[in-house]
Amino acid sequence: KAGVTQTPRYLIKTRGQQVTLSCSPISGHRSVSWYQQTPGQGLQFLFEYFSETQRNKGNFPGRFSGRQFSNSRSEMNVSTLELGDSALYLCASSFGGTLGDTQYFGPGTRLTVL
Amino acid sequence: EDQVTQSPEALRLQEGESSSLNCSYTVSGLRGLFWYRQDPGKGPEFLFTLYSAGEEKEKERLKATLTKKESFLHITAPKPEDSATYLCAVQARLKNDMRFGAGTRLTVKP
Numbered sequence: 001k002a003g004v005t006q007t008p009r010y011l012i013k014t015r016g017q018q019v020t021l022s023c024s025p026i027s028g029h030r031s032v033s034w035y036q037q038t039p040g041q042g043l044q045f046l047f048e049y050f051s052e053t054q055r056n057k058g059n060f061p062g063r064f065s066g067r068q069f070s071n072s073r074s075e076m077n078v079s080t081l082e083l084g085d086s087a088l089y090l091c092a093s094s095f096g097g098t099l100g101d102t103q104y105f106g107p108g109t110r111l112t113v114l
Numbered sequence: 115e116d117q118v119t120q121s122p123e124a125l126r127l128q129e130g131e132s133s134s135l136n137c138s139y140t141v142s143g144l145r146g147l148f149w150y151r152q153d154p155g156k157g158p159e160f161l162f163t164l165y166s167a168g169e170e171k172e173k174e175r176l177k178a179t180l181t182k183k184e185s186f187l188h189i190t191a192p193k194p195e196d197s198a199t200y201l202c203a204v205q206a207r208l209k210n211d212m213r214f215g216a217g218t219r220l221t222v223k224p
Contacts, residue, residue, distance in 0.1 A: 004157075033211065043158075043201065045211035056211050090157050101205075102148065103212065105157035 004106035018079040025093030032074040120215035135187040137202030
């Protein structure tokens, strides 16, 4: 069974640009969550999508947005990039149930903003 | 506000020297507590999910336990390949995000 895949694995952008990251969940999983990981703040929740709807959102500015497609694949977009957006962006998928649903993570996309 | 605190921040063990990692949490109604292992430059790898106080789960040299305030990850006779950062996360009722601790960086020397 294939795991969670994320593309691209590495990205280098400059301040002010925008970026789109992609995540393909495990087959059969309907929930996709996005996290930002930095050395200083650790793993922080960005948002979760379930059946093409954003179900929950963390405390990030509106420059961070996402969407989910009918096949459960998800994209995350960051507009007007800032230096502080440099991080490992992780996607996690789960069945999307309501009882302590286990999330499985992808390898991440390493974003560097210059 | 939901909080997760892991201790110690870093732990160095000799191969075969057993120890425990701690995860203390405060959450408004626990839906689940999760343990992950993360190697440098990779995504977290799922280890265990615990749902209620008193629950225990084991996998090879690892055993996770849960009380109403904390969870322990016991490592028995560790090997160098167990070296990694171990992350604890909680999920509260009526929420679909996970709140992560800062992690414990474990180093096992041969």
